[in-house]
Amino acid sequence: xxHGDTLLQVKDLKTHILGRDGLRVTKAVDGxxxxxxxxxxxxxxxxSGSGKTMTALSIMRILxxxxxxxxGEILFNGENLLKKGDAEMRRLRGEQMSMILQDPMVSLDPLxxxxxxxxxxxxxxxxxxxxxxxxxxxxxxxxxxxxxxETRLKQYPHQMSGGMLQRIVGAIAISCDPQLLIADEPTTxxxxxxxxxxxxxxxxxxxxxxxxxxxxxxxxxxxxxxxDRVMVMYAGRVVEMGPIxxxxxxxxxxxxxxxxxxxxxxxxxxxxxxxxxxxxxxxLAMLPPGCPFAPRCxxxxxxxxxxxxxxxxxxxxxxxxxxQVSAQ
Amino acid sequence: MLRYFFSRLRLAVITILGxxxxxxxxxxxxxxxxxxxxxxxxxxxxxKAMQHxxxxxxxxxxxxxxxxxxxADGDFGESLRYREPAFSLIMSRLPATLELAFSAFILSTIVxxxxxxxxxxxxxxWIDYFSRIFSITAQSMPSFWVGxxxxxxxxxxxxxxxxxxxxxxxxxxLPVVTLALVPIASTLRITRSAMLQTLDADYVKFLxxxxxxxxxxxxxxxxxxxxxxxxxxxxxxxGFLIGGTVIVESVxxxxxxxxxxxxxxxxxxxxxxxxxxxVTSIFLIFLNLAVDLLFGVIDPRVRFG
Ligand SMILES: Nc1ncnc2c1ncn2[C@@H]1O[C@H](COP(=O)(O)OP(=O)(O)OP(=O)(O)O)[C@@H](O)[C@H]1O
Ligand SMILES: [Mg+2]
Numbered sequence: 001x002x003h004g005d006t007l008l009q010v011k012d013l014k015t016h017i018l019g020r021d022g023l024r025v026t027k028a029v030d031g032x033x034x035x036x037x038x039x040x041x042x043x044x045x046x047x048s049g050s051g052k053t054m055t056a057l058s059i060m061r062i063l064x065x066x067x068x069x070x071x072g073e074i075l076f077n078g079e080n081l082l083k084k085g086d087a088e089m090r091r092l093r094g095e096q097m098s099m100i101l102q103d104p105m106v107s108l109d110p111l112x113x114x115x116x117x118x119x120x121x122x123x124x125x126x127x128x129x130x131x132x133x134x135x136x137x138x139x140x141x142x143x144x145x146x147x148x149x150e151t152r153l154k155q156y157p158h159q160m161s162g163g164m165l166q167r168i169v170g171a172i173a174i175s176c177d178p179q180l181l182i183a184d185e186p187t188t189x190x191x192x193x194x195x196x197x198x199x200x201x202x203x204x205x206x207x208x209x210x211x212x213x214x215x216x217x218x219x220x221x222x223x224x225x226x227x228d229r230v231m232v233m234y235a236g237r238v239v240e241m242g243p244i245x246x247x248x249x250x251x252x253x254x255x256x257x258x259x260x261x262x263x264x265x266x267x268x269x270x271x272x273x274x275x276x277x278x279x280x281x282x283x284l285a286m287l288p289p290g291c292p293f294a295p296r297c298x299x300x301x302x303x304x305x306x307x308x309x310x311x312x313x314x315x316x317x318x319x320x321x322x323x324q325v326s327a328q
Numbered sequence: 329m330l331r332y333f334f335s336r337l338r339l340a341v342i343t344i345l346g347x348x349x350x351x352x353x354x355x356x357x358x359x360x361x362x363x364x365x366x367x368x369x370x371x372x373x374x375x376k377a378m379q380h381x382x383x384x385x386x387x388x389x390x391x392x393x394x395x396x397x398x399x400a401d402g403d404f405g406e407s408l409r410y411r412e413p414a415f416s417l418i419m420s421r422l423p424a425t426l427e428l429a430f431s432a433f434i435l436s437t438i439v440x441x442x443x444x445x446x447x448x449x450x451x452x453x454w455i456d457y458f459s460r461i462f463s464i465t466a467q468s469m470p471s472f473w474v475g476x477x478x479x480x481x482x483x484x485x486x487x488x489x490x491x492x493x494x495x496x497x498x499x500x501x502l503p504v505v506t507l508a509l510v511p512i513a514s515t516l517r518i519t520r521s522a523m524l525q526t527l528d529a530d531y532v533k534f535l536x537x538x539x540x541x542x543x544x545x546x547x548x549x550x551x552x553x554x555x556x557x558x559x560x561x562x563x564x565x566x567g568f569l570i571g572g573t574v575i576v577e578s579v580x581x582x583x584x585x586x587x588x589x590x591x592x593x594x595x596x597x598x599x600x601x602x603x604x605x606x607v608t609s610i611f612l613i614f615l616n617l618a619v620d621l622l623f624g625v626i627d628p629r630v631r632f633g
Contacts (some may be wrong), residue, residue: 049421060537062536062537069402075620086542087502090539090541091541092539093536093538093539094538094539094540095539098537098538101530101533101537101539102530104531106531107531108531109535109553110531110553110627110629111552111556111628112549112552112628120535120538120540121539121540124538124539125539156632157630158628158632159632169534172534172538196457214599223381264515324332
């Protein structure tokens with residue numbers, strides 16, 4: 001079955017988190033839509049708490065207990081993941097879609113060897129064992145450039161550095177040649193030189209394995225390096241989306257502009273966290289009726305406080321949700 | 329692993345020496361035995377003679393040295409009451425106590441683990457609420473009271489089980505349940521919270537990313553991680569259980585070490601008290617050593633650390 005160019009299509013996704021009392025509802029993801037083409041790399045950018053991780057976890061269907069997808073569609077190869085049973089989902093996970101979590105130091109079980117944890121998906125999805133399994137594991141360890149793989153496979157997570165662990169996590173994630181790889185802030189926990197190495201690796205893997213990638217990041221440097229397109233999120237919504245160069249050169253949403261302005265030096269790659277923009281993100285359980293960015297927006301209009309702006313198309317692939325954009 | 333073993337072993341030996349010193353000093357602090365052994369109207373000379381006979385007139389360090397020498401030879405002296413070697417007296421009673429303590433340990437570990445896992449997996453269900461109420465209640469009821477209540481209900485009223493004594497397996501049930509109640513509650517609570525923490529951990533999330541079955545994740549990965557704190561307290565639990573037998577043995581007239589110790593304390597039978605405390609301490613120290621080693625087996629961070 002071929003579904004053309006599009007691998008993943010997310011339509012009006014809403015993921016809410018229910019408070020313990022059942023009254024407080026946090027709208028972590030509140031109507032997100034986007035497409036991912038085969039072989040494409042999409043970046044998701046936004047401040048802490050904007051719903052990036054929740055979006056990723058919704059796609060993988062591994063949300064925490066309190067979080068629910070309350071509406072929307074997630075089409076993967078044309079099939080709605082939200083309609084799939086647990087067993088079907090399990091067969092897709094690790095096999096066709098995979099994910100790298102934010103912190104490599106805690107992504108592996110400390111009580112089991114790295115090798116046994118790399119073997120698990122290969123045994124479950126590929127039914128490998130014996131020599132073919134061993135060969136595949138060594139091959140994967142080389143693919144993520146880990147020297148002396150045989151020794152390393154017998155070691156435990158605490159015996160390795162963060163950079164090496166992240167590469168092993170990467171090896172596990174791509175072990176069954178998935179079509180989709182989601183990397184949630186793959187480099188935030190690493191130190192700068194190791195960050196650059198891991199980005200190189202991610203690029204190589206993507207190109208050699210024809211992966212479609214979603215990179216969640218705080219860092220425009222990382223986005224510029226890897227992504228074809230970026231999606232800027234604020235308070236659980238997409239505020240602007242477009243090709244990376246467009247966003248860099250002609251940002252239209254005031255939030256995107258503020259994010260870009262907060263980067264000290266946009267040309268140099270390194271550890272660059274978004275510096276805080278004036279004000280703080282809103283409480284996602286008590287969103288104002290209008291645009292959630294309005295209270296912090298430097299060019300706010302009277303209308304912004306009343307109505308949420310729809311999506312306005314700026315160029316064929318460039319959209320932004322802002323009344324300012326519509327006015328121009 | 330070998331280095332880990334030897335460092336633990338050295339610690340065990342030091343602990344045993346420490347315990348022997350404490351036992352020696354405290355038993356001497358509690359008063360003069362000779363006064364109890366001799367008739368009321370004994371003369372000063374009789375007392376002196378008795379002290380000399382028992383070696384109590386030598387300086388303390390000499391007495392302690394002799395005590396250690398004798399203990400090393402397995403000689404804990406003679407019971408002042410029964411006139412037979414204290415060590416063999418202890419050894420004749422120890423098995424009954426260990427039977428009680430180990431049965432309670434096995435029961436509390438199995439029941440505590442199972443209830444803890446189920447409770448964590450079905451958080452906020454009625455099973456979870458029941459477990460939590462049970463563990464609070466169990467930990468706040470004194471064991472002599474629980475013992476008496478169990479006797480009243482299951483022996484006196486229902487006639488299902490014997491009230492006291494030790495003539496067969498059915499005699500074991502009530503004392504073991506009484507003894508196990510508190511450790512069941514503590515094992516349950518530790519397992520539950522460790523399990524909840526583990527199931528929330530990032531590595532469990534990553535196991536789900538790999539497409540593994542939830543049962544596999546729970547029973548292979550999460551359980552093993554949750555076992556770490558449970559094993560960590562198991563040495564403490566065993567100590568609690570062996571200490572706890574003193575009360576339970578009195579309530580159920582169980583012919584164990586606990587009853588012997590209580591008797592010996594009332595009659596100031598020093599050699600028996602000394603032997604009893606020292607033997608149980610050495611036993612517990614070696615149990616803890618075994619627990620530490622088990623810890624190393626299950627957790628590579630300890631093994632290689
Ligand atoms: N387990 C949870 N329970 C309750 N609320 C949560 C939970 N995880 C996230 N949230 C809330 O959901 C919202 C979105 O969180 P999310 O983790 O998606 O943000 P993020 O964009 O990934 O941020 P960061 O950059 O810090 O990782 C936040 O308001 C957060 O407080
Ligand atoms: Mg996140």
